Amino acid sequence: MAKKKTVNLEPRQARSRESLRKLMKAAAEVLGQHGVEGTTIPRIAAHAGLTPGAIYRRFDDKDALLETVIMSILERQDERLRTGLTPEMAAQIPLPVFAEQVIDSILVGYRANAGLLRAIRQFLQNRSGSEFWKKGCRLEVRSYERMVSLFLANAKDIRHPEPKTAVALGLMMVISTLQEIVVHTPEPKVWKGLLPPDDRALKRELTRAFLGYLGVE
Numbered sequence: 001m002a003k004k005k006t007v008n009l010e011p012r013q014a015r016s017r018e019s020l021r022k023l024m025k026a027a028a029e030v031l032g033q034h035g036v037e038g039t040t041i042p043r044i045a046a047h048a049g050l051t052p053g054a055i056y057r058r059f060d061d062k063d064a065l066l067e068t069v070i071m072s073i074l075e076r077q078d079e080r081l082r083t084g085l086t087p088e089m090a091a092q093i094p095l096p097v098f099a100e101q102v103i104d105s106i107l108v109g110y111r112a113n114a115g116l117l118r119a120i121r122q123f124l125q126n127r128s129g130s131e132f133w134k135k136g137c138r139l140e141v142r143s144y145e146r147m148v149s150l151f152l153a154n155a156k157d158i159r160h161p162e163p164k165t166a167v168a169l170g171l172m173m174v175i176s177t178l179q180e181i182v183v184h185t186p187e188p189k190v191w192k193g194l195l196p197p198d199d200r201a202l203k204r205e206l207t208r209a210f211l212g213y214l215g216v217e
Contacts, residue, residue, distance in 0.1 A: 022048045023055060027069045032116030036123050039066065067132050070120050074139040081146040087153035095154040095216050100207045102147070103174055107203055110182040117183050147171060159215030170213045174206050 026048035031039045041062055045052045059065040090098060110117060127133045151167040160166035181195060181202065196202040 019050065019054070020058070023050060023058070023065075024069050024072060026050075027065055028073065028116060031066065031069070031119045031123075032113060035115070035119050036066075036126070039119070041065075066123055070123060071132070071136065071139075073116075073120065074136055074143075078139050078143045078146070081143050085150060087149055090150040091153035093154075095151070095157045095214075096207075096211055098151070098154070099210055099216075100203070102150075103206050103210065104203050106175065106178055107182065107199055107206075110178050111199065114183045114185070117179075121183075144168075144171070157216055160213070163214070166214050170210045173213070174210050177206060 023044070027039070027044045030044050030047050034043065039062065041052050041055055044062075044065070045055055048055075055065065059068070093101075124133055124136050148164065148167050148171065151171075152163060155163045158166060196205050
C-alpha cells in the first residue's frame, strides 16, 4: 500500500496568521486616522498591502472586522493590567509616586492614540445594547477594577472614609478630564488661561487633585 503523502501546513498557517496580523494592525491605524465613517475596506486593504477580496474572505463586512479589532484592543488592555503589575508590587511604591506614574501613563497613551480612542468610543456607542457592546463594557469594567485594586494595595495611606469608592471615583474624574482635554480636544483659544498650559502641568494638577480627594499626605 502506498504511503499517504504528508502535507506540511505550517508555512501556510504562518502566512495566514501574519496576514491577519497585518490586517488587524492596518484596520486599527486606519480607524485612528480616519474615524469610523472614513474607515473603508478598500482603504484598509491598501494600508495592509492586501486586496479587498482578501479581507472579505475573512470578514463579512467592515463592522465585523472593526468589532474584531476593537475587541482585540480591549482584551490586550485587560491582559496588560492583569499581568503587568500585581497589588503586591504596587504596595511597594509610595502612593503619590504610583498615582503620578499611572496618570502620566494614561496621559501619554491618550495623547498618542486620541483618534483611535474617539473612534472606538463612537463605534461602541453605536452598538449600545448589542452583545458586542456588552462584552466591551465588561472588559472595560474589569480593567477598571484591576486598576482600582492596585491603588487599594496602599489603602492604609488613604484617609478618605471609603477608600474603594474614593479611588474608583477619583480615577473616573481623572480619566474623564483627560478624555475631555486630550481625546476630544477643546478649542484651545476658547479655554486659554483656564486649563493647564501643557501636559506637564496637566499631569501635576490631576495628580494633586486625585491625591487630595483621597486624603493622601
